[in-house]
Amino acid sequence: MTAVRTSVLPPYAAHLRVYEPLAAYPEPERVRWQAYAAARGPDAAASEQSVAPAVLAEQREALAELLARTPRALPERESGRAFVRVVDGVTYVCPWATRLRSWQALEELSAALPAALLDTVLPPAVRAAAVADGERWQAVHPDARPWILTSRWEVPLRWFLPFGAEDRCFVPAGPEGGGVAAALFYLTPMAQARRRVARGYRVLRDRAPRGPLVREAEQVGRWLEEFHPRSLVELDYGGLVHLFGAGRLAAEDSVAELEQGIDALRAGDAEGAARAYRAVTDRWRAVLALRNAS
Template structure:
């Protein structure tokens, strides 16, 4: 079975800055062993499925997973600092599952809710809200999106710092595309892109994504690291197209072109993005 077609934004905070309750959980998880990147998608899928029964997810807190990286693995500008290590990313699976469940209750028809849930929706909503309230930072450390990457996310990374790992097969779990960036650099890049985009295009669309992303980043320690990871999306793209993907370069070029009023460059870069991500959108629609 292929991994879920999910991409991620992750925040890795220094273990030393976490408050006591969360730090205890993280240390315990680290003793058991951090979850390998290659297993994240399958582990999340397992819990998403369990969460649909509500009883499995909401009353207990037994599911706690963490990823970890070293500060040495994070490129930084002269104005940014990351660490000290280890840098840890709690996957916040219970909270993210609870949030997904709340979203399901808000959007699904009553007949579908009745078929999917084993207890009353009001009870599920109350328990889910309680789970989300457990977050010490007030925000999950991971944001995920299916089948695509929101294009404004690329504004926070340096295109030159892309990490590409090809493997023996397109569905090899070790295959990856990702970027890492110091929190201070990510915040600076997002703030600059938001200012440019709002001036050129207004407050909706890309500006809203950038504003929401900027607010999310503010929940975490300034010496953290941010990772943009294609996750399971790499299964949908062959090696040649993966290596030639210029999404981060194109988005950053669009921000520069919007700032200088170069409409021709904006159109050229957007066409490149539309071609690459449009193909993934067609895969979603047609399976």
């Protein structure tokens, strides 16, 4: 497994990624990504390896961009970089699509921050120009979708649905002072991810139709349908691993707990399902509460 050596903590954010095989990309994108992967090599050469070093590189590049220039709402050009995985001899690519993700982050920021604070961070004229730019770009690329979803301070429950306990990959931290950071991620084939989400959705729709997970499961399922059926799907805890103690992180398996809850719901065990749901939501509520800690 790849160990991450760093003294810098990454942002407290988790990521849901889709890696598509080279065959999924039309020309000339396919040739470009093939050359990119050949020149740089894979960020992970096996399914049990983490792409955490490449994620840190992306974050450092973004930070350098902010420090070197006058702050702006989004990059001037789309990134030509990607995360590359090789599994069983097949090369998979997950484009960063930084500009597209920046537009989405701007929407989230506008909804999350008070108007006065938002105007201080990004003046109205800057936001308006970014939104207009995004609308023009979207008109030319109506089918565009990000390969990466990001969540700060928590992993949304719906993100656990595509995975099973057997997909879990945990890289423990190295000895104290060694600079080796822990990593926790799940990786599964797209076909398996879609089946799990579909099964979970049917159970939730039939047994708990008024619960919030019904709509959220449908959202995840629709997003996964946008990609090549032979893709890989990854849930990466990213910087959130630093919010868990070593023991808690080693034992963390919300995927298995939510899976048990859905199985209980399918079997008609409402009490068991509620118990599993509470265990997962209480844990992530406690993690989310750290956002406001001083």
